[in-house]
Amino acid sequence: MMLRAAALFLALAAPAAAQPRDTLTIGITQYPSTFHPNIENMAAKSYVLGFARRPLTAYGADWRLACLSCETLPSLENGGAVRETTPEGKPGIRVTYRLREGLRWGDGTPVSAEDLRFAWEAGREAATGFGPAEYYRSAYELIVEDPRTVTIRFDRVTFEYASAGDFQPLPAHVERARWRADPRAYRTRTAYDTETTNPALWNGPYRIAAVQPGASVTLERNASWSGAAPQFRRITIRTVENTPALEAQLLAGQVDMIAGELGLPLEQAIALERRTGTRFRITYRPGLIYEHLDVRHDHPALSDRRVRQALLLATDRAQITERLFAGRQPIADTSVNPLDPMHDADVRRWPFDLVRARALLDEAGWTPGPDGVRRNAAGERLSLEFMTTAGNRGREAVQQVLQGMWRQAGIEARIRNEPPRVLFAETLSRRRFQGLALFAWISAPESVPRSALHSDEIPREDRNWSGQNYGGYRNPEMDVLTHAIPEELDPARRREMWRRLQAIYAEDLPAIPLWFRADAHVWPQWLEGVRPTGHLNASTLWAEEWRAR
Amino acid sequence: MLLTRVLQIALTLAILSFCAFALIALMPGDPIEVAIAGDPRLTAEDAARLRALHGLDRPFPERYLAWATGLLQGEFGYSRLFAQPVAALLGPALLSTVALAGSALTIALALGIALGALSASRPRTAPAVDAIAVMGQAMPTFWLGILLIIAFAVTLGWLPAGGVAEAGAGLHYLVLPVATLAIAHLAAYARHSAASLEATLTEPWIRTARARGAPERIVLWRHAFPNAALPVLQIAALDAGALAGGALVTETVFARPGMGKLLYDAVMGNDTNLALVALLLVALVTMLATLAADLAQRALDPRLRER
Numbered sequence: 001m002m003l004r005a006a007a008l009f010l011a012l013a014a015p016a017a018a019q020p021r022d023t024l025t026i027g028i029t030q031y032p033s034t035f036h037p038n039i040e041n042m043a044a045k046s047y048v049l050g051f052a053r054r055p056l057t058a059y060g061a062d063w064r065l066a067c068l069s070c071e072t073l074p075s076l077e078n079g080g081a082v083r084e085t086t087p088e089g090k091p092g093i094r095v096t097y098r099l100r101e102g103l104r105w106g107d108g109t110p111v112s113a114e115d116l117r118f119a120w121e122a123g124r125e126a127a128t129g130f131g132p133a134e135y136y137r138s139a140y141e142l143i144v145e146d147p148r149t150v151t152i153r154f155d156r157v158t159f160e161y162a163s164a165g166d167f168q169p170l171p172a173h174v175e176r177a178r179w180r181a182d183p184r185a186y187r188t189r190t191a192y193d194t195e196t197t198n199p200a201l202w203n204g205p206y207r208i209a210a211v212q213p214g215a216s217v218t219l220e221r222n223a224s225w226s227g228a229a230p231q232f233r234r235i236t237i238r239t240v241e242n243t244p245a246l247e248a249q250l251l252a253g254q255v256d257m258i259a260g261e262l263g264l265p266l267e268q269a270i271a272l273e274r275r276t277g278t279r280f281r282i283t284y285r286p287g288l289i290y291e292h293l294d295v296r297h298d299h300p301a302l303s304d305r306r307v308r309q310a311l312l313l314a315t316d317r318a319q320i321t322e323r324l325f326a327g328r329q330p331i332a333d334t335s336v337n338p339l340d341p342m343h344d345a346d347v348r349r350w351p352f353d354l355v356r357a358r359a360l361l362d363e364a365g366w367t368p369g370p371d372g373v374r375r376n377a378a379g380e381r382l383s384l385e386f387m388t389t390a391g392n393r394g395r396e397a398v399q400q401v402l403q404g405m406w407r408q409a410g411i412e413a414r415i416r417n418e419p420p421r422v423l424f425a426e427t428l429s430r431r432r433f434q435g436l437a438l439f440a441w442i443s444a445p446e447s448v449p450r451s452a453l454h455s456d457e458i459p460r461e462d463r464n465w466s467g468q469n470y471g472g473y474r475n476p477e478m479d480v481l482t483h484a485i486p487e488e489l490d491p492a493r494r495r496e497m498w499r500r501l502q503a504i505y506a507e508d509l510p511a512i513p514l515w516f517r518a519d520a521h522v523w524p525q526w527l528e529g530v531r532p533t534g535h536l537n538a539s540t541l542w543a544e545e546w547r548a549r
Numbered sequence: 550m551l552l553t554r555v556l557q558i559a560l561t562l563a564i565l566s567f568c569a570f571a572l573i574a575l576m577p578g579d580p581i582e583v584a585i586a587g588d589p590r591l592t593a594e595d596a597a598r599l600r601a602l603h604g605l606d607r608p609f610p611e612r613y614l615a616w617a618t619g620l621l622q623g624e625f626g627y628s629r630l631f632a633q634p635v636a637a638l639l640g641p642a643l644l645s646t647v648a649l650a651g652s653a654l655t656i657a658l659a660l661g662i663a664l665g666a667l668s669a670s671r672p673r674t675a676p677a678v679d680a681i682a683v684m685g686q687a688m689p690t691f692w693l694g695i696l697l698i699i700a701f702a703v704t705l706g707w708l709p710a711g712g713v714a715e716a717g718a719g720l721h722y723l724v725l726p727v728a729t730l731a732i733a734h735l736a737a738y739a740r741h742s743a744a745s746l747e748a749t750l751t752e753p754w755i756r757t758a759r760a761r762g763a764p765e766r767i768v769l770w771r772h773a774f775p776n777a778a779l780p781v782l783q784i785a786a787l788d789a790g791a792l793a794g795g796a797l798v799t800e801t802v803f804a805r806p807g808m809g810k811l812l813y814d815a816v817m818g819n820d821t822n823l824a825l826v827a828l829l830l831v832a833l834v835t836m837l838a839t840l841a842a843d844l845a846q847r848a849l850d851p852r853l854r855e856r
Contacts, residue, residue, distance in 0.1 A: 132595055212715070240711060421817070464597060466593030
């Protein structure tokens with residue numbers, strides 16, 4: 001009797017014990033404002049949609065471009081791309097993409113060239129309201145070669161010709177009629193926002209099965225997915241904007257992991273790791289978010305390169321990253337990330353050297369005054385306005401430390417912070433800051449920093465204040481390079497141009513480089529296969545590789 | 550009286566709508582400028598195109614008139630921030646807030662009045678009630694919320710640390726936020742009930758009731774309480790209006806979507822349609838709650854009816 005009871009118990013218990021984990025709950029700090037792949041551009045949307053749709057191409061964790069829903073990355077060598085002349089006589093290029101076989105929308109409809117044609121038509125129409133439209137302006141013709149192949153003709157040749165960027169198939173059988181009815185109203189009528197759980201919208205390993213606006217998105221396996229089978233039956237993404245509350249949900253077991261792309265600030269993750277030991281696996285992945293000091297180049301003192309160099313020499317970045325971020329954020333030498341294939345490891349570095357900083361300031365005519373702050377021949381104090389985003393505790397802490405460090409060199413920093421929307425939308429973009437501004441740029445692998453460095457990109461009223469060269473940096477050689485690099489298709493020659501760009505940057509210091517921000521990915525010990533990328537293509541684009549141990 | 554109050558409410562809403570629209574329009578940075586700052590690929594051409602598409606290139610009076618005309622025709626517009634019709638967003642947010650704030654207010658009112666009555670009827674308990682009231686009022690909601698999460702979700706694991714149920718009512722998700730909000734509000738009710746009851750219990754008609762041999766329970770609840778309840782009712786009406794605007798801190802700490810969070814996001818995100826309709830809704834609820842409190846006071850106090 002006892003044996004029979006024990007056997008029954010084991011029989012009941014065994015399947016439960018052997019049952020692999022088939023659900024995963026992820027915490028993020030932002031909720032997508034739309035689920036349409038091309039309207040608005042935000043990290044939360046990229047993260048969520050990474051599970052549910054596959055773009056044509058994306059940069060992988062190795063920072064190299066790869067095909068996701070196309071068969072082969074087109075290149076001049078394999079014939080997928082061919083240089084030509086546009087009807088207007090300009091140099092152009094035609095690029096052919098062939099969709100992967102077996103790719104289907106969630107309702108079983110094959111993903112086809114028609115879906116690409118619809119995406120192109122919608123993108124070309126200005127009233128549709130897609131975000132950046134440069135790609136569509138350049139892609140002046142799309143030719144459907146067969147049901148799975150399209151050729152796109154561009155009126156500009158750049159080394160990124162194979163990258164489809166945000167251009168990706170949109171389900172024409174669902175969306176075309178809505179768009180045709182009124183392109184201006186399409187953004188309010190798209191099924192992505194009115195019927196988000198419609199399986200026909202999704203072609204990735206998962207489909208969106210439920211949404212609770214502002215709170216959560218639930219994903220379930222897409223029955224029509226023909227790629228490697230994803231392990232998790234259900235993935236729930238919860239939005240918790242307050243990071244202490246997010247951490248509490250993690251500790252309470254309500255969320256299994258916190259996405260690094262939109263998760264805990266680095267300092268909070270470091271503290272969590274110290275407190276919880278090995279309960280979670282925390283991976284720090286440096287990325288493309290470049291923390292720096294924008295410099296007002298028409299400031300009387302900052303216009304002198306020696307003053308900018310002295311500022312950098314007087315900044316002990318190694319100590320700051322060690323003390324504040326446990327050494328997790330790599331120091332930047334220029335805006336080019338060390339993980340970028342075009343990074344030059346031999347670029348000039350400016351390690352902390354207070355003696356050299358003081359000497360440079362002396363040389364520039366700034367001598368110590370009675371209060372320790374340097375003065376020029378006219379008696380003007382070396383006093384700089386120093387701004388950052390108010391409420392960002394990490395940046396405010398850095399600001400305080402920098403103020404103290406520069407004081408040692410005889411430079412006074414006057415802190416004046418503003419809320420992010422005022423700082424970015426008014427003060428920086430209208431060039432109303434007077435000295436230094438601490439903030440971050442986000443870019444993409446091998447992204448040419450034209451908008452931040454070319455003199456044409458200095459915001460002006462007649463250009464509607466567009467451009468991000470807020471400091472007003474002007475260097476004719478940099479202008480030539482930022483214009484020429486995108487058009488250079490030979491990687492070796494391009495590398496040489498990148499090397500020169502970094503050399504000028506490191507010498508001229510159009511901005512003072514600080515460090516590259518690292519994302520803290522917090523995973524349960526049993527989760528495997530997540531590969532953080534460190535750039536805008538989220539790790540979720542490879543969610544079918546995620547496994548529970 | 551009622552007609553005058555209704556007209557007052559309509560006029561207040563009209564003025565408020567104009568002021569709120571103007572304030573949002575005057576806020577630095579339109580949504581496109583914020584988008585440009587976050588996306589270097591947006592060109593000047595893109596900015597002009599998107600600004601025209603969102604109607605942001607039109608002058609302020611024209612935008613206000615178009616919005617107000619739409620509102621009068623029952624069109625609440627479309628939320629740019631959440632890509633949803635405003636009406637579709639307000640319904641669930643308001644329901645969530647009503648569940649949270651309504652439960653918290655009811656509990657705070659019941660406990661506050663009970664504590665006040667205890668303090669007034671048994672003066673030896675007054676210091677303890679005062680201490681509870683001071684603690685409730687002094688503790689910041691954010692801190693209290695985190696404390697409850699650490700105790701009941703992280704350490705004991707009895708309740709969820711936040712969020713909402715994916716299906717069903719999910720009452721256990723409400724326990725901690727309701728407790729946080731109720732503790733924060735019950736202090737005021739306890740103190741006002743106690744003060745008001747103490748004053749009422751010294752009135753001559755209370756002495757008469759006691760002299761007639763009425764039990765203390767009847768004296769307290771049937772004779773003293775209806776008179777003492779008037780100021781508490783007025784505070785509760787104001788609280789109801791304020792809570793209709795959402796309990797932003799509680800909703801944020803417990804990651805609950807509600808009116809507070811919605812309103813905050815809409816204002817910060819320059820989502821004019823959503824912010825304005827939500828603001829007007831909150832103002833309307835506040836004014837209606839005050840009107841209801843006035844009517845209740847008149848029902849309780851015959852002297853007010855005679856005026």
